[in-house]
Amino acid sequence: MVKNHRKKLAVLAATVMLTSSLPAAAFAESATTPAVSAVSATGDAAASGGSAEVPVDVKVSKEKAESLARQLVSIPKEYKLQGASLSADMLAGGKRSAWSLDFVYKVNNKTKGSIYVGLNADNGQLLNYSTYLDNPNAKPTYPLKVEREAAQKIAYAFLSNVAPTYKDQVKFNPEYGAQQLPPLTGEVRHTLRFDRIVNDIPYVDNYIQLDVDSEGHVLSYSLQWDDTITFPKAEAKLTADEAKKNLIEQAKPELKYIIPYNGQGPRKPVLSYDMGAFAIDAVTGKEVQNGYINPDMVSETPLADKPLGEAPAAVNLTEEQAKKAVLAAFPLPANAVFNSSSYYENTDDSTGETTANWRLDWELKNGKDSVGSASASINSRTGVISSFYSYQYNGQAVNAKPAVSYEQAEAKAVEAVKKQLPWIADELYLVKRDKSQYDPDKVQYIDSYYFNFVHKINGATAEYDNVNVSIDANTGELRNYDASINPYKYPATSPKVITPAQAIDKWMTYYRTELTYYLVPNYVYQGQPIPVEKYRTLLAAGELKASELDTNTTAQLIYRLVPRQLDESIFLDAQSGDWKSRESGDVTQLEKPKATDIDGHWAQRQLELMVAYKALDVKDGKVRPNEIVTRGELIKMLVLAMNSGRSPILYEGAADTATSASFDDVGSKNQYYVYVESALQQNLIDIGDGSFNPDGKVDREEMAELIVRALGYNSLAGYENLFNINFKDAGKMDKKGQAAIVVGLKIMTLQNGNFLPAKQVSRAEASVAFFRFLQTRAELQEAPLRN
Structure with missing residues (x-):
C-alpha cells in the first residue's frame, strides 16, 4: 500500500459522492477541518511548467494518473x-507500483x-485520498448533524463509487472506531472500517477505511488490500465453542x-491478574507464536533463595563519596x-517525595586520544546506583569469535545484579533467551551479551520495575547496567487472590473470539523449506544468498481473542476480582x-449523556x-463538559488526607475531589469559607453563575x-447579569416571566442545561481575525 510519508489528515469536501452531488468547486469550499500537510513528492517538470517525460515503465502514466485522480475525486x-x-x-x-500525487491550491502564492x-x-484503482483546506471561518455544530449510523451510509456510498469492484467483498466492522462515549464536542471524526470477507470469514488486515466528519464530509479514504x-479453505476447522x-x-x-x-492519594501498587490476547490455529488448536516475551521465558527460580544483604540506609553522599561508591561497584x-x-533533585508529584542524584562522567584516554567513555547515576540519599555505562573500543576483528561464552557472560551478569541489589536478590528473575542468537558458529560477530531481569514479589511481577545488563563478549567486563526499582512497600506474604481459573473466566467476558486469517511468511533455502527461526539465524550469520532464498506468504486460519471497545483502560483486581479503572483505580464495569x-422522559437524551460520563450515578438501575x-454532581458535569x-x-502532588485539600469537606478520597479542585483552579468556584458542601442542593441562580x-x-x-x-422576579436576585446571559443564550428559560x-x-434540568451549554459553546466559537 502506498505510504504517504507526511501523512495527511483528511478533509474531503463531499457529502455522499464526490463525482455527482455537487460541482467540483463546491467541495473545496465545504471542507472544514485543518490537516497536516502532505508529503512533497518528487519534483515534476510538467507540474512546474516544463514538459519533461517521466522515465518510468508502468501501465498508467503520470498524465493518465492525474486525469484519473481528477475524475475519481473531482479535484477542482x-x-x-x-x-x-x-x-x-x-x-x-x-x-x-503506485502513484502518489499532490495537488495544491494557492492564493497570492500562499497554499x-x-x-x-x-x-x-497498474490499473488506476484509487488507493488513498485526503485533503486539507485552510478555512478559518468553518466551525462544527453541536449536537452532531451526522451521527455514526448516517456516516456509515455516506462512507459506503463513497467507496461504492471509487472502488465498485470491492464493495461486495467487504463488510462493515461495527466495533472499529466506535466511540464508546457520546461526544461532548462537534469536532468529531467518524472512523469507519469495512473488512475484507474471504470464504465468509473476515480478513481484518485487508480493509477499506474512511473518516467522515459530523457535517457529512468524507475526510479520508484508504484501501488496504492484497x-x-x-x-x-479449512473444512475441518474447530467450531467457535471448541476454539473457546x-x-x-x-x-x-x-x-x-x-x-x-491518576489514582487519588499517593501512588500505591495494586495486585492485578493480567491476561494478554493471543491466538490459536483454527485447525489444530495450538497457540500461534507471535515472537513476544511471555511468562514462560522467565526463570522459575530467583537469583537467590533469600536476601543477600540489607536494604540501603539513608545517606547524603558528596560528589567524592558518590565517585568512590561507583568505582567500588564498577572498577x-x-x-x-x-x-x-x-x-x-526532583520531587515526585505523585508521592511528594524528593529524590537526589549524582551524574558522573569519565573519558577513556589513549594519550591525547579519546577511546571511550563511562558514566553513572547514583542516588545520593541511598547510595544505590541506578545506571552505569562504559565502553572502550578494543579493535576486535569483525570475524573474531568472542573470548567469553554466553554462559560465562550470564554468570557475570547475575553476579553483578546480586552485588548491586542484594536486598531483593530473592525477588529478581532472569529472563531466559534463545541462545542460538549468540552461537559463534552461526553469528558473524558478537559484540555484547544482553540480559534482562524481572522483579517479582511473592510471585507477582512488578511491571514498572526492570533491570538490564550487558556484558562485553570479548573482555567479559560489564558494559551497561540499568536498574529501576521503585521503593514501594509490599505485603510480607502473598495476599489471598482469586484462582487462575476465576481470572480466566473474568477475562473471557472481556475478550470475544474471532475467526480470521493470519499471514505467515514461508522461507525456502537451497530448495528446502526452513522455519523462521533458522531463517533469522542464517540472516544474522550472513550466510543467506539472494539467489538461494525464496519467500512467499500464506494465510493461516486462526481464532484470536479480541478485546472489547471500552471508554477506559481497565485491569482485573486479583484480590477482589473486580474490574477497576487503570486511570483512577476505582471499581468499574464492562x-x-x-x-x-x-x-420516554422529556430529558432522556440529556440524562443518558450524563449517565454515560458518570456525572450522575445509577443506583439499582x-x-x-x-x-x-x-x-458535587453539578461541578462534575461542568468540569467534564469543559x-x-x-x-x-x-x-x-496527590493528597493523602482531607486536611491538605482546598476544602475541608472534600478530601482526596471524596468522589468529587478532582472535579472540585479542577473547578477551583479554573476559577469556576471560590474558596469562600473553606467548605464546599458537595451534597448540598443547587438553585437556579447558582447554576446560572457556574455556567456563565x-x-x-x-x-x-x-x-x-x-x-x-x-x-x-429580578428584585429577588443577586446575579441578574448571569441570569440574563443564560436566558439570552437559551441555556435556561423563564417560567411565566419569572x-x-x-x-x-x-x-x-441540570442535564438539559449542560447539554445546551455544549451547544452554545460551539456556536460561540469565533474564527480568528485574518490579515
Whole structure:
C-alpha cells in the first residue's frame, strides 16, 4: 500500500459522492477541518511548467494518473499538480507500483488547500485520498448533524463509487472506531472500517477505511488490500465453542503489580491478574507464536533463595563519596579520566517525595586520544546506583569469535545484579533467551551479551520495575547496567487472590473470539523449506544468498481473542476480582450503566449523556431524574463538559488526607475531589469559607453563575446595564447579569416571566442545561481575525 510519508489528515469536501452531488468547486469550499500537510513528492517538470517525460515503465502514466485522480475525486481545476512520485509496495505474491500525487491550491502564492491522491499504477484503482483546506471561518455544530449510523451510509456510498469492484467483498466492522462515549464536542471524526470477507470469514488486515466528519464530509479514504494472497479453505476447522475451550485451556493469567495512572492519594501498587490476547490455529488448536516475551521465558527460580544483604540506609553522599561508591561497584580502567559531574533533585508529584542524584562522567584516554567513555547515576540519599555505562573500543576483528561464552557472560551478569541489589536478590528473575542468537558458529560477530531481569514479589511481577545488563563478549567486563526499582512497600506474604481459573473466566467476558486469517511468511533455502527461526539465524550469520532464498506468504486460519471497545483502560483486581479503572483505580464495569427510569422522559437524551460520563450515578438501575442535583454532581458535569469528557488531572502532588485539600469537606478520597479542585483552579468556584458542601442542593441562580463562569462571561455579567433584564422576579436576585446571559443564550428559560432564582434544580434540568451549554459553546466559537 502506498505510504504517504507526511501523512495527511483528511478533509474531503463531499457529502455522499464526490463525482455527482455537487460541482467540483463546491467541495473545496465545504471542507472544514485543518490537516497536516502532505508529503512533497518528487519534483515534476510538467507540474512546474516544463514538459519533461517521466522515465518510468508502468501501465498508467503520470498524465493518465492525474486525469484519473481528477475524475475519481473531482479535484477542482484551480488545484494544480505540484508533485508526483512512483513507488513499489511488496505484496504477498509480488509487488505493486503506485502513484502518489499532490495537488495544491494557492492564493497570492500562499497554499490555501491541498489534496493527496494515491493510485495503483497498474490499473488506476484509487488507493488513498485526503485533503486539507485552510478555512478559518468553518466551525462544527453541536449536537452532531451526522451521527455514526448516517456516516456509515455516506462512507459506503463513497467507496461504492471509487472502488465498485470491492464493495461486495467487504463488510462493515461495527466495533472499529466506535466511540464508546457520546461526544461532548462537534469536532468529531467518524472512523469507519469495512473488512475484507474471504470464504465468509473476515480478513481484518485487508480493509477499506474512511473518516467522515459530523457535517457529512468524507475526510479520508484508504484501501488496504492484497489480491495476491492465497487463502486456504479449512473444512475441518474447530467450531467457535471448541476454539473457546482451547483458548481457555491455553490461557496463562499472570499476577502483576500495577500503578493506576491518576489514582487519588499517593501512588500505591495494586495486585492485578493480567491476561494478554493471543491466538490459536483454527485447525489444530495450538497457540500461534507471535515472537513476544511471555511468562514462560522467565526463570522459575530467583537469583537467590533469600536476601543477600540489607536494604540501603539513608545517606547524603558528596560528589567524592558518590565517585568512590561507583568505582567500588564498577572498577574503571587506569586510563579513565574523571570528566564532569552534575547533581539534581526532583520531587515526585505523585508521592511528594524528593529524590537526589549524582551524574558522573569519565573519558577513556589513549594519550591525547579519546577511546571511550563511562558514566553513572547514583542516588545520593541511598547510595544505590541506578545506571552505569562504559565502553572502550578494543579493535576486535569483525570475524573474531568472542573470548567469553554466553554462559560465562550470564554468570557475570547475575553476579553483578546480586552485588548491586542484594536486598531483593530473592525477588529478581532472569529472563531466559534463545541462545542460538549468540552461537559463534552461526553469528558473524558478537559484540555484547544482553540480559534482562524481572522483579517479582511473592510471585507477582512488578511491571514498572526492570533491570538490564550487558556484558562485553570479548573482555567479559560489564558494559551497561540499568536498574529501576521503585521503593514501594509490599505485603510480607502473598495476599489471598482469586484462582487462575476465576481470572480466566473474568477475562473471557472481556475478550470475544474471532475467526480470521493470519499471514505467515514461508522461507525456502537451497530448495528446502526452513522455519523462521533458522531463517533469522542464517540472516544474522550472513550466510543467506539472494539467489538461494525464496519467500512467499500464506494465510493461516486462526481464532484470536479480541478485546472489547471500552471508554477506559481497565485491569482485573486479583484480590477482589473486580474490574477497576487503570486511570483512577476505582471499581468499574464492562457494561455501560443504563438507567431504566428515563425511557420516554422529556430529558432522556440529556440524562443518558450524563449517565454515560458518570456525572450522575445509577443506583439499582435508576438515575432518579426528578431528584434535586447536588453541588458535587453539578461541578462534575461542568468540569467534564469543559474538558471534553476527560477526567481532570491535578499536577500538584496527590493528597493523602482531607486536611491538605482546598476544602475541608472534600478530601482526596471524596468522589468529587478532582472535579472540585479542577473547578477551583479554573476559577469556576471560590474558596469562600473553606467548605464546599458537595451534597448540598443547587438553585437556579447558582447554576446560572457556574455556567456563565464556564463560558468566560462572568466579569461581563457584572455590567447589568448592558442587559435587558425584565424578569418579574429580578428584585429577588443577586446575579441578574448571569441570569440574563443564560436566558439570552437559551441555556435556561423563564417560567411565566419569572427566573425563579431560589428554585432548586432537578437532575433532569441540570442535564438539559449542560447539554445546551455544549451547544452554545460551539456556536460561540469565533474564527480568528485574518490579515
